[in-house]
Amino acid sequence: MNKIKFIEIPKIEDKRGNLSVIEKEIVPFDIKRVYYLYDVPAGAERGGHSHKETKEFLVALSGSFDVIVNDGKTTKCITLSKPYEGLLIENGVWRELNNFSSGSVCLVIASEVFEEEDYIRDFNEFLKSKK
Template identity: 35%
Template sequence: MVGNPARIVGYAETANPTASKPPTATAPEGITPLRTVSDIRGDLLPIDLPGDLPFAPQRVFFVHGVPSKEVRGEHAHRQCEQFLVCLTGSVSCIVDDGTSRNEYVLDDPSLGLHMPAMTWGTQYDYSPDAVLVVFASRPYEDADYIRDYEQFLALAKG
């Protein structure tokens, strides 16, 4: 403790009371690691705009309170890119570009999933405490959505 009033600056067994954790080196392909700053008070995950995301967000929204049997997403965007981060809990994500399909579980707020334009995305199996934040490269535009999978496949294949 230092100062008056006293404040905690570290614990005796703490080697480095303030550290910046490098992005997780073991992130699966397709997942983007995010920098985390940690000290005795907890972790801080800063996202500097622009810079830390693959685009400058124009919209941010949060998905929460989703019953585990419900499915979200099930659409693609013609122009909009999205970057998904599960702040708490977990959510399963399917990412499909029309030729390949991958599945990811987001369960660590220091990992994010980039979904480029013309990517079919489905999110499901939300844990009861899941909070998913979505950064979007464009404001909401109904005409940008492709909600029919067959139409998406035809557009994706050119």
């Protein structure tokens, strides 16, 4: 599981509220796409794919959710629930997102723009690509 990593996002604490900043020094790739998931219905799952090239950095801006990652050998479940902590997922890692709490928001920062050809959406095909 050396293709996933927690990265602490600096938190500036203030009596008026906290501020966190994601800059070039935090995310180890050039940012080409940013999107977020919200209003995810109870029981719904997101993800269910791997990327050939794209690297992603996920942050729970609000609430919490689980990220299930698989590198072709090992499966691990990681709960994201802090807006000052992100999960870097390198390319070649299968990911599924589930167990979204009410009001959760998942921020995704990606190294590439959307290209359908970059996705592996079938788990068995993903496993074959790891051999």
